Amino acid sequence: MTLVDELTWLPGWVPVDPEVQREVIGRVVADERWLLDSAYGAWLDLVLPRAQLVVGLDYPRWLSFGRLVRRTASGAITREPRCNGNIETWRAMLRRDSILVWHFRSFGRKRARMRAWAGSPDGPPVLLFRRPRDLDAWLATLAPAD
Template identity: 60%
Template sequence: MPLARADLVVALDYPRWRSFGRLLRRTLRRLGTGEVICNGNRESLGSVLSRDSILLWHVAAFGRARRRMRAWQADPDGPPVLLFTHPAAVNDWLASLPPR
């Protein structure tokens, strides 16, 4: 339903190694700092090593998410999809936008 109401989809289709590396770095930082992530929750060693780990979720969901983004982009009836495969391309696109 939300996709049908979108004017534009910006999809970050980075390589698995880059995506996982960023997630791992954020997770380790949050473990070290005790940073609150959402609804007052914090990363813990137990949560990172559990079967519900965000790291395991990433491994399992990565291919599904990639296929979904590419299907959105191929759908002529959906909103336009900008599919970025590298952070530099996102930065270039953002720099090209008019100032607000």
């Protein structure tokens, strides 16, 4: 699996140039087998035509936000590096451009996009999971990877 944050953030939480992101993601999805943990809107046009399946976590906002707060606060406490050595900080959590604010700004748009994909006959099949236990049950039915 390719961790998208590793490809989109440089040390110091500096974003990778969007054109470089497109080039890198284009190379990833050109392979015969790949798995991404996210698909940013800036390069969905590269990913969706090559995807065989989209798995969407359509969890309630409170659950999604709660997990994000716990993960971000835990990182600020432990200072465990995230992607490319970046660490979470309390100061960053409170900024106007924090990941928590980003969640509020993007949640509705991303939810609508997932649901539109699921309702469309065009594009790859979409599985939407509204509860973690449903995702866990589906994952338990899959064969182990080679």
